[in-house]
Amino acid sequence: MSRSGLDDMGDDMDLSGFEAKSKPATPPPIQAPTPLQAQRTARVPRTYRTGRSETIAVKTTPEAAATFYTLADRLHLKVGETFERAVEALAREADRERN
Amino acid sequence: MPTITFASSKGGCGKSTAAVLLASALAERSAVTLIDADPNQPIVRWSKRPGRPKNLAVVGGVAQDTLLDAIEDAEGKTPFVIVDLEGTANLLVSQALSRADLAIVPLKGSTLDAIEALKLVKFITQQERAYRRDIPYRLLFTQTPPAIRSRTLKAIEADLLGQGIPIFGTALNERDAYRAVFAIGGTLGTLSLDEVGGLEAARTNADRYVAEVVRALKALRSAA
Numbered sequence: 001m002s003r004s005g006l007d008d009m010g011d012d013m014d015l016s017g018f019e020a021k022s023k024p025a026t027p028p029p030i031q032a033p034t035p036l037q038a039q040r041t042a043r044v045p046r047t048y049r050t051g052r053s054e055t056i057a058v059k060t061t062p063e064a065a066a067t068f069y070t071l072a073d074r075l076h077l078k079v080g081e082t083f084e085r086a087v088e089a090l091a092r093e094a095d096r097e098r099n
Numbered sequence: 100m101p102t103i104t105f106a107s108s109k110g111g112c113g114k115s116t117a118a119v120l121l122a123s124a125l126a127e128r129s130a131v132t133l134i135d136a137d138p139n140q141p142i143v144r145w146s147k148r149p150g151r152p153k154n155l156a157v158v159g160g161v162a163q164d165t166l167l168d169a170i171e172d173a174e175g176k177t178p179f180v181i182v183d184l185e186g187t188a189n190l191l192v193s194q195a196l197s198r199a200d201l202a203i204v205p206l207k208g209s210t211l212d213a214i215e216a217l218k219l220v221k222f223i224t225q226q227e228r229a230y231r232r233d234i235p236y237r238l239l240f241t242q243t244p245p246a247i248r249s250r251t252l253k254a255i256e257a258d259l260l261g262q263g264i265p266i267f268g269t270a271l272n273e274r275d276a277y278r279a280v281f282a283i284g285g286t287l288g289t290l291s292l293d294e295v296g297g298l299e300a301a302r303t304n305a306d307r308y309v310a311e312v313v314r315a316l317k318a319l320r321s322a323a
Binding site: 012019020 | 100101124125127128129130168171172174175176177178179302303306309310313314316317320
């Protein structure tokens with residue numbers, strides 16, 4: 001298969017000085033981004049379920065409102081709980097009066 | 100060591116022929132990988148015909164996302180890597196040029212071809228800026244009449260040389276033997292004289308071209 005023509009070119013066709021290249025370091029393959037959902041650790045729900053879903057809008061005097069909130073603060077109660085405890089107290093009082 | 104890329108901004112100017120002639124000749128004395136990055140896969144088709152040199156591996160089916168891997172893989176395996184591209188200037192060509200130790204731009208001896216070749220030279224210089232590296236290149240006249248150098252060809256050559264554009268002194272002539280390599284398969288060495296006319300003249304022409312490419316590669320290597 002070899003032809004004589006190239007041999008006649010003498011040193012021109014001496015390819016002994018050419019060698020394979022050393023392979024450059026290839027960067028690691030690019031990964032598809034992890035879905036945002038999977039990155040988060042499962043979150044503990046911070047909502048405090050009270051079962052309080054009804055709204056009561058009440059007109060009252062500034063003094064009664066101030067007393068109500070002062071009581072709530074002093075007893076470290078939420079507004080809803082303060083209202084419920086007040087209603088319970090009133091019911092007990094009514095029961096006592098009835099008996 | 101060298102990676103040689105054949106590029107042009109238009110098709111039909113003898114890129115694949117020049118690539119196969121070079122690869123076949125080098126494969127007589129060294130291991131060569133020929134990467135066919137032309138979507139039409141002319142070299143892959145050639146390699147499926149009988150007579151491909153044992154020392155010559157042909158890699159086809161490369162695309163934009165696999166070309167650099169294919170080049171780097173081949174560079175690690177064989178001393179010579181030759182990349183043949185589609186006749187256009189796109190990102191694939193740009194990527195191939197980024198790895199080229201020598202880019203060869205074939206052109207026919209017409210004014211229109213010279214204009215196209217100049218477009219590719221401009222593209223190469225843009226890639227030099229983009230990659231911040233020199234991309235040595237040479238123009239190669241192809242399909243020229245064997246007997247005489249036409250006045251047009253001489254004028255174009257003088258014009259290009261005047262602009263400082265390097266051109267190989269050897270032109271690949273218009274030879275039936277070059278077409279026969281693709282039609283029959285194999286190399287100029289495996290074709291027989293009764294299969295094709297003008298075979299000896301084609302062999303001499305191809306040898307001169309290959310020797311000039313090797314001289315250019317040696318000069319570039321010692322300059323590096």
